[in-house]
Amino acid sequence: MTRIPPTGSPAQAGPDLVLQYRGVRKVFGDFVALDGVSTQVRRGEVVCLIGPSGSGKSTLLRCTNGLEKPDGGEILFDGAPLPSDEAAMRPVRRRMGMVFQSFELFPHKTALENIAVGPRIVLGFEERKTRELGEALLAKVGLSDKAASYPANLSGGQQQRVAIARALAMEPEVMLFDEPTSALDPETIGEVLNVMKALAEEGMTMVVVTHEMSFARRVADRVVVFEKGRIIEEGPPEEIFERPKVDRTGEFLSHIGWSA
Amino acid sequence: MKLDWWVVWQHRDALVEGTLVTVALTMVTMLIAVPGGIMLAVMRLGRSRPLALASASFVEFFRNLPLILVVYWAYYVMPILLGVQLDAFTTGLAALALNVSAYNAETFRAGIASVRKGQTEAALALGMSRWQALREVVLPQAARRVLPVLASTWVSLFKDTSLVSVIAVGDLAYNAMRVRSQTFRVLEMLTAMAVIYWGLGYPQAKLVDWLHRRFGVRE
Numbered sequence: 001m002t003r004i005p006p007t008g009s010p011a012q013a014g015p016d017l018v019l020q021y022r023g024v025r026k027v028f029g030d031f032v033a034l035d036g037v038s039t040q041v042r043r044g045e046v047v048c049l050i051g052p053s054g055s056g057k058s059t060l061l062r063c064t065n066g067l068e069k070p071d072g073g074e075i076l077f078d079g080a081p082l083p084s085d086e087a088a089m090r091p092v093r094r095r096m097g098m099v100f101q102s103f104e105l106f107p108h109k110t111a112l113e114n115i116a117v118g119p120r121i122v123l124g125f126e127e128r129k130t131r132e133l134g135e136a137l138l139a140k141v142g143l144s145d146k147a148a149s150y151p152a153n154l155s156g157g158q159q160q161r162v163a164i165a166r167a168l169a170m171e172p173e174v175m176l177f178d179e180p181t182s183a184l185d186p187e188t189i190g191e192v193l194n195v196m197k198a199l200a201e202e203g204m205t206m207v208v209v210t211h212e213m214s215f216a217r218r219v220a221d222r223v224v225v226f227e228k229g230r231i232i233e234e235g236p237p238e239e240i241f242e243r244p245k246v247d248r249t250g251e252f253l254s255h256i257g258w259s260a
Numbered sequence: 261m262k263l264d265w266w267v268v269w270q271h272r273d274a275l276v277e278g279t280l281v282t283v284a285l286t287m288v289t290m291l292i293a294v295p296g297g298i299m300l301a302v303m304r305l306g307r308s309r310p311l312a313l314a315s316a317s318f319v320e321f322f323r324n325l326p327l328i329l330v331v332y333w334a335y336y337v338m339p340i341l342l343g344v345q346l347d348a349f350t351t352g353l354a355a356l357a358l359n360v361s362a363y364n365a366e367t368f369r370a371g372i373a374s375v376r377k378g379q380t381e382a383a384l385a386l387g388m389s390r391w392q393a394l395r396e397v398v399l400p401q402a403a404r405r406v407l408p409v410l411a412s413t414w415v416s417l418f419k420d421t422s423l424v425s426v427i428a429v430g431d432l433a434y435n436a437m438r439v440r441s442q443t444f445r446v447l448e449m450l451t452a453m454a455v456i457y458w459g460l461g462y463p464q465a466k467l468v469d470w471l472h473r474r475f476g477v478r479e
Binding site: 065067086087090091093094096097098100102104105106107108117118121122166167170 | 376378382385386387388396401404
């Protein structure tokens with residue numbers, strides 16, 4: 001049996017801040033997407049970013065792996081500021097996994113090839129090794145029987161599980177989830193959340209932009225509430241969901257139908 | 261009028277030879293113009309402005325000139341520009357390759373642009389370089405989408421190669437016309453030529469239709 005790659009490192013002594021955000025700003029034309037955001041993510045922590053649409057959660061996530069460049073402030077990964085040029089960003093991206101709302105599986109590749117392509121192209125692993133890795137990861141997300149299927153023949157939930165396996169194939173130190181269940185049919189949301197929950201239980205560091213409040217409530221170590229490009233409140237889920245200190249947090253939660 | 265079909269059989273060697281030249285011209289032109297078109301499209305979509313401008317100028321120049329003019333131009337101007345007198349086949353090939361590369365560039369540009377931005381982002385997020393993302397993720401998807409268009413270009417090209425006969429490349433059109441002027445058997449030779457072009461072109465057109473159905477609109 002193949003060794004399943006370790007997902008998430010055990011908490012280490014010393015500085016265990018994986019991500020630090022210091023006054024991050026991002027502007028799109030006249031629209032201020034991030035207006036000075038500061039927070040941090042510890043190793044092994046699951047942080048859920050919640051808040052209304054357009055409040056900056058996804059932008060912060062996309063700035064984290066350099067798909068967007070911040071206009072101000074800085075982001076530190078493992079203690080070092082993110083490099084500003086594309087080439088220097090590549091080794092950093094390898095250490096972060098990203099899962100997209102719209103899956104973005106490669107439609108011309110099978111499920112197995114989707115998972116194998118990162119290790120093969122980026123890490124230069126040989127074919128046999130990437131196949132074993134891919135099979136192990138498909139088993140991990142419960143899709144061993146779908147190795148030869150193309151994305152078009154998979155349900156949304158199955159596609160997103162393959163996308164998670166694809167990100168895990170790079171053995172990332174942190175996983176970034178950008179609304180991973182927002183494009184899914186209600187009946188397939190659960191299977192994706194279960195995979196994510198299992199990942200969290202293994203100790204993976206995760207930053208999750210989500211509208212699934214029950215997931216945030218049960219799985220997150222910390223919840224960060226965004227509004228208009230700012231963090232209005234952050235804390236442990238029981239505090240945020242049951243005794244929010246900021247009125248706007250309570251209003252947001254009741255607006256989306258959450259009742260403590 | 262009395263028709264003498266025997267003349268066609270008598271000159272079969274010239275016709276067969278011309279047909280082979282026509283087929284060779286079509287194939288070699290495409291062998292140059294497909295990579296050429298990809299290169300021009302990538303230059304046009306890349307982040308270097310001088311390269312994008314160079315590509316756009318090339319494409320707009322050759323796409324908007326009549327092919328026959330490019331053929332003459334290659335025949336008279338290329339020797340002056342390059343300082344070497346190329347043989348007729350190479351000159352005709354160059355003219356066709358320049359023209360079809362320009363068309364293919366636009367085809368590939370549309371194909372590449374039709375691949376969602378998220379696909380490139382997913383590749384970059386894995387740690388791929390822009391070039392790796394292009395080669396591994398974007399181009400294979402673009403190629404599938406442009407395959408039917410490329411096939412149509414191929415069929416047009418197969419017929420358009422006849423234009424190089426004006427500079428005495430011994431293709432099917434040139435050879436048939438030569439036999440015609442030697443024997444004065446106009447109708448017979450034109451008919452033979454039509455039968456050969458049609459007989460070879462029709463299966464290719466059918467293949468294009470099949471490619472359209474197979475790869476056309478699918479997502």
